[in-house]
Amino acid sequence: MLKSRIIPCLDVNDGRVVKGVKFQNLRDAGSPVELAAHYEAQGADELVVLDVSATRQARLAMLETIEEVRKQLSIPLTVGGGVGSVEDAGRLLGAGADKVSINSAAVRNPDLINEMADRFGAQCTVVAVDAKRDTSQENFWQVMTRSGTQGEPLDAAKWAGEAQQRGAGEILLTSFDRDGTRSGYDLELMDAVVAACSLPVIASGGADSVQHMVEAFEHGAHAVLAASIFHDKNMTVADVKRDLAKMGIEVRQ
Numbered sequence: 001m002l003k004s005r006i007i008p009c010l011d012v013n014d015g016r017v018v019k020g021v022k023f024q025n026l027r028d029a030g031s032p033v034e035l036a037a038h039y040e041a042q043g044a045d046e047l048v049v050l051d052v053s054a055t056r057q058a059r060l061a062m063l064e065t066i067e068e069v070r071k072q073l074s075i076p077l078t079v080g081g082g083v084g085s086v087e088d089a090g091r092l093l094g095a096g097a098d099k100v101s102i103n104s105a106a107v108r109n110p111d112l113i114n115e116m117a118d119r120f121g122a123q124c125t126v127v128a129v130d131a132k133r134d135t136s137q138e139n140f141w142q143v144m145t146r147s148g149t150q151g152e153p154l155d156a157a158k159w160a161g162e163a164q165q166r167g168a169g170e171i172l173l174t175s176f177d178r179d180g181t182r183s184g185y186d187l188e189l190m191d192a193v194v195a196a197c198s199l200p201v202i203a204s205g206g207a208d209s210v211q212h213m214v215e216a217f218e219h220g221a222h223a224v225l226a227a228s229i230f231h232d233k234n235m236t237v238a239d240v241k242r243d244l245a246k247m248g249i250e251v252r253q
């Protein structure tokens with residue numbers, strides 16, 4: 001049985017880790033290099049670094065940040081944010097990423113998923129699905145792109161299924177509604193995506209307790225991603241893993 005993974009997330013804007021609520025009101029949360037080392041020392045299984053910078057020069061500087069973070073880490077590193085092409089993905093892998101996550105560019109050009117999987121392998125190809133509940137429809141979550149600012153005429157569960165068909169290796173599923181709110185993962189969204197896609201799914205958005213993580217695992221998540229609770233030092237990755245083990249969830253110690 002694969003062990004459940006705990007993945008801290010560094011959202012990076014202009015070289016600094018930031019954290020907001022529903023992708024808004026971003027506050028400074030520290031240095032990416034220091035936090036990467038910090039979370040690995042706490043026992044993180046993987047790290048996700050998302051470039052949420054708005055400006056082009058900040059995005060280009062991201063390669064240096066990735067090289068610096070890579071020097072700190074021995075655990076798998078997934079990098080995403082603004083990846084627009086196979087060449088972009090290649091540059092990030094060359095800078096030290098093990099996996100690259102794509103969202104907006106894949107929605108614009110779904111063949112990009114096939115190209116990445118063909119060129120680098122499914123294990124490097126993560127499709128990030130940012131989903132916002134559409135309250136006007138039963139069991140429908142809209143795919144969001146461009147850092148949560150653009151609603152797409154696309155059902156999140158169906159899109160995850162298509163990503164699988166096109167060769168993706170993993171789904172990074174972020175609930176826009178829960179991001180930063182500490183109100184728990186969107187479990188119904190998890191259910192809908194797990195029913196439509198048999199790839200490993202990383203639950204993201206809303207974590208505030210170990211119990212929230214247990215719920216996500218019970219609803220089919222292979223891994224849980226969290227940012228706020230770790231950046232705000234409410235708990236360490238080691239605390240989480242200790243409590244999960246006590247609750248019978250198999251984690252890497």
Ligand SMILES: O=C(O)c1ccccc1NC[C@H](O)[C@H](O)[C@H](O)COP(=O)(O)O
Pocket residue numbers: 009010011019020023024050052130146147148174175178179180181182204205206207225226227228229
């Ligand atoms: O994904 C984006 O484009 C984006 C843009 C700006 C700010 C945050 C963004 N994403 C949200 C991150 O993936 C966030 O770290 C996860 O949703 C985890 O959130 P919490 O654990 O609730 O803090």
